Amino acid sequence: MKKYYYDFHIHSCLSPCADDDMTPNNIAGTAVLAGLEAVALTDHNSSKNCPAFFEAAKKYGLIPIAGMELTTAEDIHIVCLFPELDGAMKFDAYVSKYRMKIPNRTDIFGEQLIMNGEDEIIGREDYFLPAASEITVDDAPNIVSLFGGICYPAHVDREANGIIATLGTFPENTGFRNAEFYDHGKEEEYLRKYSALAEKRLLVSSDAHNLWNIRDKSAFLEIDDEPYSSDRVRRQILRLLGAEI
Amino acid sequence: MTVGELSKKCGFVTVCMPEPDREVSGCYIGDLLSWVMGRAQSGNAWITIMSNVNIAAVASLTDVAVIILAEGVILDESVVAVASQKGINIVSSDVPAFETAMKLGGCV
Secondary structure: EEEEEEEEEEEOOOOOOOOOOOHHHHHHHHHHOOOOOOOOOOEEEEEOOOOOOOOOOOOOEEEEEEEEEEEEOOOOOOEEEEEEHHHHHHHHHHHHOOOOOEEEEEEHOOOOHHHEEEEEOEEEEEOOOOOOOOOOOOOHHHHHOOOOOEEEEOOOOOOOOOOHHHOOOOOOOOOOOOOEEOOOOOHHHHHHHHHHHHOOOEEEEEOOHHHHHHOOOOEEEEOOOOOOOHHHHHHHHHHHHHHHO | EEEHHHHHHOOOOOEEOOOOOOEEOOEEEEEOOOHHHHHHOOOOEEEEEEOOOEEEEEHHHHHHOOOEHHHOOOOHHHHHHHHHHHHEEEEOOOOOOOHHHHHHHHOO
């Protein structure tokens, strides 16, 4: 078993609220400088920069995970992670059918840039990505699993789009086996208040929207990585996150 | 005014009404359940567009008289079953929260 320092919640320049210099190569390079070893790209309701992120990660020696931060029908943010890039892209196509089609106002919200592995702009998303989808928080785990992935509530310790603030508590009997904290150190307080969290694996990730918010390594998972390959470690991480604690 | 009378007067559609004789006093509008939990008062009519099953739990906790779903929001049958079982009145209004609240004006 080896420790893998991770950050499973980072936004690229495809998210309107993220800096335009959150390019696939800048994220991969900064993550490696921060000591991270496995990083997921989780843009709002889109995985369209994941192919470029995979190319960039390869150059920097980082293990990439394809993901998305899904906005549910209740405006709750859910981190979705996939063992294979292909599964994420199929999920991306699925979600695009269930998004609100509100044109993005770049003057207010910012650009939504799609890049290639060389950080060149190859497209723009026209509709405002973070708007609510029609997928409910109750249905999300089953739908994501159809694409081989797992999902869990993002930043449960934050009021904006956190599941606890939105639903008033961490609901019992969900299909979630993990919960993400934004602040390292809040876990104890939340475990005392919300009994459903006791059965969850508690993860910590940065939700970085700019390069200086990518934090130095702190949270880690222990992974059986022999015989080693980047693909194998990624699949092992997903297997671990999909298992009950 | 009771929930049954109010609903009839305002033209709301009944989703479930196990306790039509509850008296209504005052109104609270909100969708972020953590806020509603701390602010809605016993006996209120609570206007929301939230359809998650936790609205039944929050209605029980705050002891509101009725949940009014604005904008014609439709509930999953499982939510209606939980609400009925917990004695929660739910009605539906086909107009947004402000217009729904305007209809309540003078009644509560």
